[in-house]
Amino acid sequence: MSLTPSPLPRAFDAGSFLPTLPESPGVYRMIGAADEVLYVGKAKNLKRRVSSYFQKNHPSPRTTMMVARIERVDITVVRSEAEALILENNLIKSLRPRFNILFRDDKSYPYIAISGDEFPRIAYYRGAFEKGVRYFGPFPSGWAAREALQLLQRLFLLRTCENSVFSNRSRPCLLHQIKRCTAPCVNLIDKEGYGADVKLATLFLDGRHSDVIDNLGARMQEASARFAFEEAAVFRDQIRTLQTVLHKQHVDSGKDEDVDVIVALAQGGSVCVNLAMVRGGRHLGDRPQFPQAAGEGMSAADALLAFVEQHYLDHPAPGKIVIEGAEVEAARAVVDEALEKSPIVAAARFQNEKAWVEMALLNAKLAIETRQRESGRAQHQLEALRSVLDMPEAPRRIECFDISHTQGEATVASCVIWEGEGMKKSDYRRFNISGIEPGDDYAAMRQALTRRYERVATGEGVRPDLILIDGGKGQVGVAWEVLGELGLQSVAMLGVAKGEERKAGLEQLIFPDARAPLVLGGEHPALHLIQTVRDEAHRFAITGMRARRSKTRLTSKLEDIPGIGPTRRKKLIETFGGLAGVRSATIEDLCRVEGINRRIAEQIYNALR
Known part of the structure; x- marks a missing residue:
């Protein structure tokens, strides 16, 4: 059920709005001027959670700044906390509110x-x-x-x-x-x-x-x-x-205890939250985390509290959480909100805990310094690329395409993304190309770009600032035609053709218009960025092609063996855990499969070799 209160005056009247809220799980959206979404959050109890924002004293200046801009609050009531979590996640990804601090990455912990x-x-x-x-x-x-x-x-x-x-x-x-x-x-x-x-x-x-x-x-x-x-x-x-x-083991508590040590450090305009894990009394190492979307006014305490809330929604909590960089009571309240059974939340008290915090802060400092060095190099490369292409602004999102196949077999197109200051692997895509003449790279490129950008043309997908094509004039011409058909020729595009003798640094940059190809030289920072993205697209395409080729070849060989129909193929794959397992099996191994006698086993063994 979605509830959207009637338009409120510019000075938000919290006193009359808050009593109307239900004590149900749901998602709330703080709306500012011109319907700008300031913040998206979820709650087990909407009334209690939203009311906490309108107290006299706020835990941070950032919250005070956000509340001052609120013109209305929209809520969506759901049936459970799980639904609230899913809806919140989807809304944050699609709306990217300026006051949300995001730490969720694409990988679970091992x-x-x-x-x-x-x-x-x-x-x-x-x-x-x-x-x-x-x-x-x-x-x-x-x-x-x-x-x-x-x-x-x-x-x-x-x-x-x-x-x-x-x-x-x-x-x-x-x-x-x-x-x-x-x-x-x-x-x-x-x-x-x-x-x-x-x-x-x-x-x-x-x-x-x-x-x-x-x-x-x-x-x-x-x-x-x-x-x-x-x-x-x-x-x-x-x-x-x-x-x-x-x-x-340089830091061992000597106790059978599970502890998470979470510290936050703000330095040089960057904020890092570092999570150190202690399991069974042994320090296993740490992982620095940086916000994906932060907005203005973010402090170390804001980042730490946001991380704690998000992390323990997806991962089991240990028996104790030691924090540094935020108020203990505020962190405890966040954990209580996120978890049914809360662990101990405290500042470091014992000598080993203080040592863990000291190490975590040092590693956070080193992570910030490393990130700032990388960021400075990336910004320098982006600015150089902007200058080369005469763009009004440096590109924030670059997408690069490459085609890979073996003499026309198992054609795969890759699309890799550079966003902000590095590769964004969560957005990578592969396209299995079909319905074309084997070896027709132009048709493969046309199919890949059409499949990638037809959603962008309807306003649904993410629009890049720059498209790189790994190829020469032919591939660039086809790509430009596709963008024209989709009404996206306002997006900058560039081809990257291999130079003389395919040597790195001699690449030619191919423009879709009448401009002559450009050779920047091996030391140019813009070319370094282009090479990084192009090489990643090449790697991603090759690994996909090899996997598809291996699967296709083995499947077709199984299909060509007399007496191996769909039922036996399925049984073989189930028994050996996949096609690679069938290939590595001995004749004796194959004979153990139901329905496979020695004669058929020998046929399979010989056919796959």
């Missing part, structure tokens, strides 16, 4: 997952949680999670292979040979022994390091008593490795 199989698998994981799987984390970066995973493999030798591979092994793989797996796939370890290793890995991930060492010590003593000295030596080496790792 975890280490231990499956619930008979012989559990340990793996690096991103994405939604599944039943029957235990997750440890989150880790602040993929590097931190993979480092922990490699350590666990060295210590406990758990399997990392997919179930489709595990269930079809006939001999140990390379990981067993290099002492990274005990090979439960071929019964080189029994269920009880493997389960004991899984338990130790779980204890380690839970931070119970002393329990792990005690367990390994007991197993070493037991093996020695049996005169199994080689087995005892394995446990001894595990204990030494673990103690070495713990010794290297």
Whole structure:
């Protein structure tokens, strides 16, 4: 249900408006002059949440500034908090209000997952949680999670292979040979022994390091008593490795505790919120965060509170949150609003917590300095590009297209985006090209641009400031025709043709009008930016083409094998977890599939090689 109060006078009368609000979940929009959307927010209780903005004292000057501009408030009542979250997210993306601070990125945090199989698998994981799987984390970066995973493999030798591979092994793989797996796939370890290793890995991930060492010590003593000295030596080496790792851990609380340390720092016109993660008492590293949309008047406290609210909507909260850079009471109120069961929210009190905060602030400072250096270089490149193209303003959004295929096979077009100060991977797109003559790059370019910009022509898609075409006069001419047909020739466009002997720095810039091609030279900052975007489009197109080609070739080969119809193809793919698994299977592996006898298995094996 959507409620839009009747137009209010310029001086917003909060006293008469607030009593009309329902105590229901929903989304509110603060509207300013000329129907400008100032802020979009969600609430479990609209009346309580919106009323908090019209108190005498505001938590920050930014909020005071926003409230002073409000001419009306629109609300939308929904059925649940989940619906409110989805609606808020959609409105912020489409309206981009000036007072919203956005931190949400495109990647979830990585975890280490231990499956619930008979012989559990340990793996690096991103994405939604599944039943029957235990997750440890989150880790602040993929590097931190993979480092922990490699350590666990060295210590406990758990399997990392997919179930489709595990269930079809006939001999140990390379990981067993290099002492990274005990090979439960071929019964080189029994269920009880493997389960004991899984338990130790779980204890380690839970931070119970002393329990792990005690367990390994007991197993070493037991093996020695049996005169199994080689087995005892394995446990001894595990204990030494673990103690070495713990010794290297520069900040360890010595407690089994999960803590998030969140600090905010404003410096040189930039604001950084840095999240450090402590799991099981071990400091796993940190991740600096910068607002995607901030507006004016943003302080470190504003950014920290906005981050806390958004982060814990999508990620589980630890037992404790240590903050620096905002009022503890304000942060606690935000957490209480976002979560049903709130963790402890406090400033740093103990020595180890103060050390964590000090490290997080130092890393935030370094992240700001790095970002400002990169930003300065990007702005210099953009300004140089503006000057070269004689544009009234430096382009904010650049889109680049490239075509990739292998002698006309598996043609794929890529579209990559530079926005603001770097590549915006969340907006990348690939187009699988079909219905054209193999190898016709002009037709492929026409199809890709038409599919990308027909929505822009109707006012639905995002309009770029500059379009780059990886190609010469022919590709540029086709692209210009497409833009003309869609009424978008007001968008600047430029072709990037490879120079003499395809050497970097000798590229020619091709204009869609009568201007002669331009060679900037390898040291020109505008060319550096163009090369960065062009190379990324090339990489993105090639990876998509290779994936499509591999899938197409294998599928067509399966279809060409006598006796392999849709049912058997489906069974093969399900059994081996995909086409690549079918290709790597042995004849004995293939014979285990229902409906595949040895004769057919040999046909499949030979056809795929």
